[in-house]
Amino acid sequence: MQPDAARLQRQLEQIVGTEHTLAGPNATVKFGVDGVVPGLVVRPGTQDEVANVLGACADAEAAVIPWGGGTAMGLGNPPRRADVAVALDRLDRIVEFDAANLCVTAEAGVRLAALQVTLAQKREILPLDPPADTRVTVGGLVAANLSGPSRLLYGTARDWVLGMRVALPDGERIHCGGKVIKNVSGYDMTKLFIGSLGTLGIVTEVTFKLLPLPATRAAVVGLFPDLAGAADVVRRTLESVLLPEALDLLDAGAVTLAAPRLGLEAPAGSCGLAVAVAGSPETVERQVRDFAALFREAGGRATPLPDGRSVLAWDTIRNLLGLLPAPPAVRVLCKIAVPIGRTSDLFASAAALGRRRGLPVTVTAHAGSGIVWACYLLGPEAPSDEALADALEGLRREAEAVEGSLILHDAPASLKGRVDAWGKPRDGFGVMTRLKAEFDPRGLCNPGRFLGGL
Amino acid sequence: MIAKPLVDELRQVVGKANVLDSAVDLQLYQYDAYLEERRPDAVVFVHSTDEVAGVVRACNKYGVPFVPRGGGTNLSGGTIPRQGGVVLAMIRMNRILEVDLPNLRARVQPGLFNLELGTALAPLGYQYLPDPASQKAATLGGNVAENSGGPHCFKYGVTTNHVLGLTVVLPDGDVVTLGGKAPDAPGYDLTGVFVGSEGTLGICTEVVVRIVRLAEGVKTMLAIYDSIEEGSQTVSAIVAAGMVPATLEMMDQLVIKAVEESIHCGLPLDCATVLIIEVDGLKDDLDAQVRAIVDLCTAHGAREVRVAKDETERAMLWAGRRGAFGAVARITPSYLVCDGTVPRTALPKVLRKVAEVSKKYNLMIPNVFHAGDGNLHPLILFDWRDADQKARVMKAGMEILELCVEMGGTISGEHGVGLEKIEAMRLVFSEADIRSQVRVKRAFDAKDLANPGKMFPRLEEVRRAA
Numbered sequence A: 001m002q003p004d005a006a007r008l009q010r011q012l013e014q015i016v017g018t019e020h021t022l023a024g025p026n027a028t029v030k031f032g033v034d035g036v037v038p039g040l041v042v043r044p045g046t047q048d049e050v051a052n053v054l055g056a057c058a059d060a061e062a063a064v065i066p067w068g069g070g071t072a073m074g075l076g077n078p079p080r081r082a083d084v085a086v087a088l089d090r091l092d093r094i095v096e097f098d099a100a101n102l103c104v105t106a107e108a109g110v111r112l113a114a115l116q117v118t119l120a121q122k123r124e125i126l127p128l129d130p131p132a133d134t135r136v137t138v139g140g141l142v143a144a145n146l147s148g149p150s151r152l153l154y155g156t157a158r159d160w161v162l163g164m165r166v167a168l169p170d171g172e173r174i175h176c177g178g179k180v181i182k183n184v185s186g187y188d189m190t191k192l193f194i195g196s197l198g199t200l201g202i203v204t205e206v207t208f209k210l211l212p213l214p215a216t217r218a219a220v221v222g223l224f225p226d227l228a229g230a231a232d233v234v235r236r237t238l239e240s241v242l243l244p245e246a247l248d249l250l251d252a253g254a255v256t257l258a259a260p261r262l263g264l265e266a267p268a269g270s271c272g273l274a275v276a277v278a279g280s281p282e283t284v285e286r287q288v289r290d291f292a293a294l295f296r297e298a299g300g301r302a303t304p305l306p307d308g309r310s311v312l313a314w315d316t317i318r319n320l321l322g323l324l325p326a327p328p329a330v331r332v333l334c335k336i337a338v339p340i341g342r343t344s345d346l347f348a349s350a351a352a353l354g355r356r357r358g359l360p361v362t363v364t365a366h367a368g369s370g371i372v373w374a375c376y377l378l379g380p381e382a383p384s385d386e387a388l389a390d391a392l393e394g395l396r397r398e399a400e401a402v403e404g405s406l407i408l409h410d411a412p413a414s415l416k417g418r419v420d421a422w423g424k425p426r427d428g429f430g431v432m433t434r435l436k437a438e439f440d441p442r443g444l445c446n447p448g449r450f451l452g453g454l
Numbered sequence B: 001m002i003a004k005p006l007v008d009e010l011r012q013v014v015g016k017a018n019v020l021d022s023a024v025d026l027q028l029y030q031y032d033a034y035l036e037e038r039r040p041d042a043v044v045f046v047h048s049t050d051e052v053a054g055v056v057r058a059c060n061k062y063g064v065p066f067v068p069r070g071g072g073t074n075l076s077g078g079t080i081p082r083q084g085g086v087v088l089a090m091i092r093m094n095r096i097l098e099v100d101l102p103n104l105r106a107r108v109q110p111g112l113f114n115l116e117l118g119t120a121l122a123p124l125g126y127q128y129l130p131d132p133a134s135q136k137a138a139t140l141g142g143n144v145a146e147n148s149g150g151p152h153c154f155k156y157g158v159t160t161n162h163v164l165g166l167t168v169v170l171p172d173g174d175v176v177t178l179g180g181k182a183p184d185a186p187g188y189d190l191t192g193v194f195v196g197s198e199g200t201l202g203i204c205t206e207v208v209v210r211i212v213r214l215a216e217g218v219k220t221m222l223a224i225y226d227s228i229e230e231g232s233q234t235v236s237a238i239v240a241a242g243m244v245p246a247t248l249e250m251m252d253q254l255v256i257k258a259v260e261e262s263i264h265c266g267l268p269l270d271c272a273t274v275l276i277i278e279v280d281g282l283k284d285d286l287d288a289q290v291r292a293i294v295d296l297c298t299a300h301g302a303r304e305v306r307v308a309k310d311e312t313e314r315a316m317l318w319a320g321r322r323g324a325f326g327a328v329a330r331i332t333p334s335y336l337v338c339d340g341t342v343p344r345t346a347l348p349k350v351l352r353k354v355a356e357v358s359k360k361y362n363l364m365i366p367n368v369f370h371a372g373d374g375n376l377h378p379l380i381l382f383d384w385r386d387a388d389q390k391a392r393v394m395k396a397g398m399e400i401l402e403l404c405v406e407m408g409g410t411i412s413g414e415h416g417v418g419l420e421k422i423e424a425m426r427l428v429f430s431e432a433d434i435r436s437q438v439r440v441k442r443a444f445d446a447k448d449l450a451n452p453g454k455m456f457p458r459l460e461e462v463r464r465a466a
Helices: A005-016 A025-031 A047-059 A112-121 A138-143 A189-193 A227-239 A252-262 A281-297 A307-318 A340-357 A385-401 A429-439 B004-014 B023-027 B049-062 B114-124 B140-146 B190-194 B228-240 B253-263 B283-299 B311-322 B324-328 B344-360 B387-406 B431-444 B460-465
Strands: A021-023 A040-042 A064-067 A084-087 A094-098 A103-107 A161-167 A173-177 A202-209 A216-224 A246-250 A271-279 A301-305 A331-337 A361-366 A371-377 A405-410 B042-045 B066-069 B086-089 B096-100 B105-108 B163-169 B175-179 B203-210 B217-225 B247-252 B273-281 B304-307 B334-337 B368-370 B379-382
Touching: A005 A021, A005 A040, A005 A047, A021 A025, A025 A040, A025 A084, A047 A064, A047 A084, A047 A161, A047 A173, A047 A202, A094 A112, A103 A112, A103 A138, A112 A138, A138 A202, A161 A189, A173 A189, A173 B431, A189 B190, A189 B431, A216 A227, A216 A281, A216 A307, A227 A246, A227 A271, A227 A281, A227 A340, A246 A252, A246 A307, A246 A340, A252 A271, A252 A307, A252 A340, A252 A361, A271 A281, A271 A307, A281 A301, A281 B283, A301 A307, A331 A340, A331 A385, A340 A361, A340 A371, A340 A385, A385 A405, A429 B431, B004 B042, B004 B049, B023 B042, B049 B066, B049 B086, B049 B163, B049 B203, B096 B114, B105 B114, B114 B140, B140 B203, B163 B190, B175 B190, B217 B228, B217 B283, B217 B311, B228 B247, B228 B273, B228 B283, B228 B344, B247 B253, B247 B311, B253 B273, B253 B311, B253 B324, B273 B283, B273 B311, B283 B304, B311 B324, B324 B368, B324 B379, B334 B387, B344 B387, B379 B387
Parallel strands: A040 A084, A064 A084, B042 B086, B066 B086
Antiparallel strands: A021 A040, A094 A103, A103 A202, A161 A173, A161 A202, A216 A271, A216 A301, A246 A271, A246 A361, A331 A371, A331 A405, A361 A371, B096 B105, B105 B203, B163 B175, B163 B203, B217 B273, B217 B304, B247 B273, B247 B368, B334 B379
């Protein structure tokens, strides 16, 4: 904390109110990031208050850590400093739901699941489905660029954000984009802030494009004796005209977690493949039929799940890794991103790493999107940080060899000291550094957590 | 004029024959599809990323501005070299470098015409979705620079949703690869920032795009109305019914007449408006979707709905739509295309206002637009030789944009800001908003050499800083 801490506290209390300012380690410890605990926590109630808080912090040279639902606070490197945590939970208003024009504007603290409930009342949906959507906030979804299985058909935040309001590090408020679905007025500034992890300012409000709720849904879950059969179905699906919403691979660990919850009996060591389809009854029925046939031809056992059961099943699959012991239990959660056609290779390598090192491992993959999630539990038998770092760097090299990446979504701080959460910066880092310098010249927003220490 | 040593260096980079600097040659590169002109000092034909980097480095060394140019179809003056300097003609970098089916990506050079990519992919059963109406003559590099739309973006999104990686020559001559075949690259989404930056952040020399399978089935309909109001209400009704057609396009009577006279595609001359509606996807429910849409059209006053029976009939309907701008150009020597965009439900009101503006300024304004996206294209017709008319056109255009913004819309849906809408930026953005965009410009282009004088109105602070 800076020497003028008491002064800053008074200023922040004036902005957000004493009752929304927390001080002292007992109150602020749960807002720590990788063990770095802020001296103050403020809970602004309006977007102007967020901007004013940032302005005051900038004047005091205080480092700011934005907090949404907290589901992505393990993402990235440990912060260099944390003076003030800005909790956005009080920004929980849905500003405008324009159902006739398929768009909604919500403040940063609105929980995704709560937003979906409102949208569903008018039979609409925001087709972004990261895990833990009861906790994930609109702002966190955007800042951490969170996504889920249905990115296969619908894409990610960059495809659904029409506009946003941002409080910049110097306390200025700006808006980007708008509420129309085509907009080339000026730079597409929304892209700059999506995935920027709060390092260029705090997103205070987001406008999303929406879809009509599909009339029907269904799922097909297949169990295969090994990865080869499941990977074959993935390949053939991507070559086909079929349009599944999601196509997730589950390794043996994931199948063990999922099977009882889906009412399936899985032979030990099975590899799973789950498909979600949505749309009119005619197309859903046809896709269920086609997928069941594809699964059988590849040597799998297919279980079709009708509408109601399929939604529950996907809720389970999406949140599978959340069923594992969560922090403070010690785990490493990595996200690997590779070209679509390499997904099953990296899926296999991530699972093999666990087996080779004797680590309990659970791996899932959004197989049509090139995303692999691997979760390793670090029990008392776990290898040293050094050995683990070595193994993860090996896996990262494999991803990078095919133009991909491996990032740490969650890991003990001691391990993050040895493995950079993002890997080495690549092309374009010069421009990124200059962007950071333009928007946050004193490096006060989430300092050090992002790529290359930005 | 630019210094002789720079011209010599350019000749060294690309070869003597690829540098044009005679007055006659330069004249051909002083305009695009907008209304203003400015002659460049040199035009350079480039053939590789290395050549582009060489040209940009030379320009940077001498502090000379540069502007990349693709097909020159730009409607907002984006390719006009406002401050002179060097125009890089990208048109010979027109190869498809790779079609990567297992990864569902293609890697192309920026001078490739949009339609050429589609033509190459179709026999393989694949497509690249963004399809600006000018796709025959518009390049993919230009599409990237403008974040182009097209009739299919209501369902499938615009260029930015389909561009996943870029090779970019930065304004200092450095070559960087942004994004790529793998998703979610760590760091800021510079690919997303670059798309739609109108040549002001650098020059892209390779583009990685998403390709998808051709839809299993497509059905195209033409709904004919005696009132424009009923046509635009149908659009909202279709969306309200939970349907997402691939296209919802609209043309009014003046456009229909112009199109019929030039293309003869069988449009009725006595109607007020037509809607071109297309549904695509898995074939199982397409007939049911067509029935539902025909019913909605009829319920909202369509006097007739034709469903294209085969590919020939479908092609005919699209030829009419795609040829609309060209056909309208036969009526008067010039037109100004407005590109304002509004929330879809505001369409009927905006169209009424456009008709009022037409009367007020005594100008003919045919309308052709992407109704599903709320993206209007009123074409304000005039004769550029008549200064008084031109002044009225500019006022009418601004009035329409102001109206769009008032309705919760914006000043440009797909044609860009360029030279045309610099002052209109103030209608949608505050000083702080614009200042934040200028920060992005500075981070990429500290010397302000990449297509300078575009997009941003002059800010007090910017003036002081300069």
